[in-house]
Every structure is written in C-alpha cells, then in structure tokens.
Amino acid sequence: MEIRRHREVLEISELDPFLAELLRQIPESTKAEGVEAAERRLYSAPADPQEAELCAEWKIYVEPELRRLFQSSTETVTEDLKPLNGKSKPFANCSLHIPLKHAEAWLNALNQARLVIASKFGFSEGELCDHYRSPIGSRRDLSLFQVNFYGFLQEFILQETNGRSPGAASSEEKK
Numbered sequence: 209m210e211i212r213r214h215r216e217v218l219e220i221s222e223l224d225p226f227l228a229e230l231l232r233q234i235p236e237s238t239k240a241e242g243v244e245a246a247e248r249r250l251y252s253a254p255a256d257p258q259e260a261e262l263c264a265e266w267k268i269y270v271e272p273e274l275r276r277l278f279q280s281s282t283e284t285v286t287e288d289l290k291p292l293n294g295k296s297k298p299f300a301n302c303s304l305h306i307p308l309k310h311a312e313a314w315l316n317a318l319n320q321a322r323l324v325i326a327s328k329f330g331f332s333e334g335e336l337c338d339h340y341r342s343p344i345g346s347r348r349d350l351s352l353f354q355v356n357f358y359g360f361l362q363e364f365i366l367q368e369t370n371g372r373s374p375g376a377a378s379s380e381e382k383k
Contacts, residue, residue, distance in 0.1 A: 211361075213368040218311065221303040228292050228302055230354055235286045237321035237354070238278065246327035250278070250320065278320055284313035311369045318358045318365075325355050 210221045223231070240246035251271050253263045288306050306314060326336060329351050336355065344350050 211364050213308070216308045218306040218308060218365060218368055219303060220306070222301050223304060224301055227357070228304075230357055231304065232289055232292055233354070234289065234317055234321050234358070235282050237325055238282050238317055240320075240324045240327070243324065243328050245330070246324040249323050249327050250274075278316065281313040281316035282320070284310050285317040288314070308369065311365050315362055315365055318362045322355050322358050322362075325351050331355070
C-alpha cells in the first residue's frame with residue numbers, strides 16, 4: 209500500500225483486498241446505535257450529570273447537530289468509497305482517491321469508527337497503544353487492527369492537510 213498526496217487528492221494505491229475491505233467497512237463501523245458505551249462516548253455530556261440544566265441544553269441544542277455532522281461525514285466517505293465497490297477483480301490491488309476537500313469528513317468518520325469499535329470491544333488503553341500486537345486470531349484482534357489502521361489513516365490525512373502550507377508540492381509532485 210502506498211499513500212501520497214497528489215495535488216488536491218489523497219491517493220491510496222496498491223491497496224490489497226484485505227485493507228480495501230477494512231476501508232469499505234468504515235461507514236458501517238460508525239454506527240453506534242444499540243451500543244450504549246459507544247453512544248455515551250460519541251455524545252458525552254459536557255458536564256457532571258448534577259448540572260442537569262447544562263446537560264439538558266446540550267442534548268437539545270448540540271447533540272442533534274453532532275448527529276447531523278457525523279451523518280454528513282459518513283455519507284461523504286461512503287461516496288468516496290464507491291470506486292472500491294466496483295466489478296473489478298476481487299483479489300486485485302486497487303486505488304482510492306480522496307479529494308482533499310473531503311479530508312475533514314474522513315477524519316470525522318474514521319474517528320467515529322474507531323470510537324465505536326473500541327467501545328464495542330471494550331479495548332483497554334494498553335491494548336489500544338500496543339501497535340505490535342499480532343497475529344490476528346479472533347474477531348477482537350481484527351477489530352483492534354482495524355482501529356489502529358484507521359488511526360494510521362487519520363495520522364496521514366492530518367499530516368497531508370496540516371503538515372504543509374497549501375499549495376506546497378510534495379517530493380512526489382516535484383519529480
């Protein structure tokens with residue numbers, strides 16, 4: 209897998225079928241419905257529950273907007289992922305192109321997915337920080353890999369959107 213920025217597009221090329229499938233799972237992974245721990249994590253109260261008025265106002269005025277933002281981000285990512293759902297050979301490497309203007313939506317959706325997956329499986333801080341864990345022997349192990357893979361993608365997107373001044377060419381673009 210190769211990841212680079214090319215002008216106003218983030219390109220993930222040589223994407224093997226396993227990682228392509230993990231990418232296709234992002235929209236589904238953002239769904240917190242029915243997972244109380246994930247709902248609490250995504251829509252956490254801004255203050256101690258004893259501050260009932262503040263918490264009630266948050267629920268009325270802020271939470272609906274958060275839900276709209278999360279839904280909009282997931283829809284953008286779903287659209288960007290459509291090329292991975294094509295009729296191409298199922299075991300062939302492929303590429304994904306993410307418009308730079310969609311970077312914020314991707315960061316949002318990846319973060320949602322990571323929080324929901326981590327909540328579903330109850331990963332500890334130690335597990336989430338153990339980047340050398342292998343092999344993948346269970347659904348739980350695969351989910352931890354998924355969380356870390358999405359974190360890697362977030363890091364790349366942040367680097368490419370914030371690490372350079374707009375219009376600065378990468379070393380690949382200068383060639």
